[in-house]
Amino acid sequence: MDMDKTQKIKNPIRFKTIPKVCSWYKKMYELNLWEVDGDKRTGVSHGMCPECHKKHVAQYKADVEASGEKKGASED
Numbered sequence: 001m002d003m004d005k006t007q008k009i010k011n012p013i014r015f016k017t018i019p020k021v022c023s024w025y026k027k028m029y030e031l032n033l034w035e036v037d038g039d040k041r042t043g044v045s046h047g048m049c050p051e052c053h054k055k056h057v058a059q060y061k062a063d064v065e066a067s068g069e070k071k072g073a074s075e076d
């Protein structure tokens with residue numbers, strides 16, 4: 001058995017707390033634990049806060065309905 005390749009695992013992954021910022025309003029809305037490679041510098045993570053997500057989904061649904069919803073929705 002040659003394990004030399006798998007023995008090399010030296011896991012440098014750490015967890016850091018990274019603020020998640022909403023891309024829409026640049027509002028910090030959450031702190032997340034992220035896996036970070038070693039001591040790699042980190043910044044903030046961008047996402048969509050639940051508030052914007054709600055608005056966005058509502059807008060998206062309205063758009064889909066307005067466009068006639070040609071492709072049958074598989075989910076309801």
Ligand SMILES: [Zn+2]
Binds near residue numbers: 022023024027053
């Ligand atoms: Zn937001």
